[in-house]
Amino acid sequence: MNLKAERGAATRDKVLSIATRLFADRGYDDTSIETVLQESGLSRGALYHHYAGKEALFEAVLEATESAIGVKIAQAVQGITDPAAALRAGVIAWIRLAGDPVIKRIVLIDAPSVMGWERWRAMEERYSFGMLKGALELTGAVPPEFLDLHAHMLLAAVNESALLVARGGDHATAEAAVEEFLHRLLHP
């Protein structure tokens, strides 16, 4: 089990990167499997052998994207010991990442409606949300009974400002606004 497995993995990677680009450019609905087939030179049978369907393909794309995001944010907070500072650094890093159209369209706009909100949330829990909640807990600024909810609300707020920046808003102002927002939440 080597040559075959490698070939399969290579095919999956290829399809994944093409699908990522298409989903980001046109959105889920306006991306047809047909187009993925044409651009990859693959046959229907091959694609459906590797991915159960269009939704499964999207989910794989999302998973890969979220994973990449997690790595980059971990890098951004690496070495910062003060919890509040780490939280701030992570949030700013996330905003900058979310400026990427790929992340904007796939993770923030299409994912909830394609995967269903429940499953999207479950995935977020394993990535950005999980990190943010942990960081927020370390600051000790939020009462335990509100930790989960406030973490959700904070992430949603940060995501929103990331979307605004991606839409063409001013980077610097947005980051200042987010820092102010965060400061108010942490220092009541």
Next chain:
Amino acid sequence: MNLKAERGAATRDKVLSIATRLFADRGYDDTSIETVLQESGLSRGALYHHYAGKEALFEAVLEATESAIGVKIAQAVQGITDPAAALRAGVIAWIRLAGDPVIKRIVLIDAPSVMGWERWRAMEERYSFGMLKGALELTGAVPPEFLDLHAHMLLAAVNESALLVARGGDHATAEAAVEEFLHRLLHP
């Protein structure tokens, strides 16, 4: 021009209410025009005479829903003179409304991906977001340069907690968490 216009308006209303139910129950993707046709007893030609297509139909449903929300929130804050209290009342009212599956699915989950985030935002501006921003401004608690961004972030945060409640979270805890969140933002 009376009988004809009335008949047309009645047909549009009928289609609209059926489409609203279907979109809320199954989501945009899994709702077929065919089903709307069957349930309304209308022909394809008739439907496409009134609505340019599936997206246009969804947009009409969304517009009607947002409008209804606006009315209810206005009722909830009616008579409250203190800006901070009015803001709090409006936010709590919105959370309770968003518990409605129709609003949850159509307004919060499907709308951004179906209409595109830009056009969805433009519509929100005319309804819930516009109201919240106005209320937030009246409190005077937010620096003018951050008003727009903080209003967005706050709305996103509130929407998120509404979604959590709709998913089955605890109503009372969520509302308490939101009040605490709001309090921290307004009293730095």
Next chain:
DNA sequence: CCGATTACAAACCGACTGTCGGTCTACGAA
């Protein structure tokens, strides 16, 4: 060396969206 498994191919199916020519009827002007 051989059966089993895997990667891939291609024809095909059912469902769906949107179009198009046409019918009917209310309406207003001649």
Next chain:
DNA sequence: TTCGTAGACCGACAGTCGGTTTGTAATCGG
């Protein structure tokens, strides 16, 4: 009253898309 027009509505049809099924060649494990 008559008649042309415009709006409401109809239904067949084309094109596309997601997914299935059947078939083939190559590789793997024993």
